[in-house]
Amino acid sequence: MAIHWVARLLVAPLFMIPSSLLAQDQQAVAPGDRIRVTAPAISADRLVGTLTGMRDDTYSMVVEGRDGSLAVPIASLTRLEVSRGRKSLVTWGAVVGVLVGGTLSFALINSSEASDARITSAVLFAGLGGLAGALGGSYIRYDDWETVPLGQLRVGLTPEAGDGIALSISIRL
Numbered sequence: 001m002a003i004h005w006v007a008r009l010l011v012a013p014l015f016m017i018p019s020s021l022l023a024q025d026q027q028a029v030a031p032g033d034r035i036r037v038t039a040p041a042i043s044a045d046r047l048v049g050t051l052t053g054m055r056d057d058t059y060s061m062v063v064e065g066r067d068g069s070l071a072v073p074i075a076s077l078t079r080l081e082v083s084r085g086r087k088s089l090v091t092w093g094a095v096v097g098v099l100v101g102g103t104l105s106f107a108l109i110n111s112s113e114a115s116d117a118r119i120t121s122a123v124l125f126a127g128l129g130g131l132a133g134a135l136g137g138s139y140i141r142y143d144d145w146e147t148v149p150l151g152q153l154r155v156g157l158t159p160e161a162g163d164g165i166a167l168s169i170s171i172r173l
Contacts, residue, residue, distance in 0.1 A: 101129020
């Protein structure tokens, strides 16, 4: 009877493992993803664009600011990054605005005034600075890039002529 309880205690944590840890076959990148590649053999600059296709040895992408599709051999990649979304600097703008607004108002108000008036004006200007900073930060957007390990097992599905699908598996050593 005690063995059943021990077995349950040992097995129960397995059901608490996040599904993302169990899903090892998820692709790091997929067609339609915004990617950034470093491939010195192809371009001296990092290339940013949309992944349009994947083969066992080549990624196809449409590079921003260029016409047509570009084939990038996987062997030429020294770095591959995928965008996990665009973010803004609202929070940072608000923090900077609060600090600047509060500090400036506290410093500019004549020190001979009552301390309550100085504190009230500092709080007011800090709030206004925070609003102005948040508004400014909302206009600054950036990509949140995640580096994709190049030394991993890759699995790809590619549509073929007719109704076929090609499965490709590659291992980079």
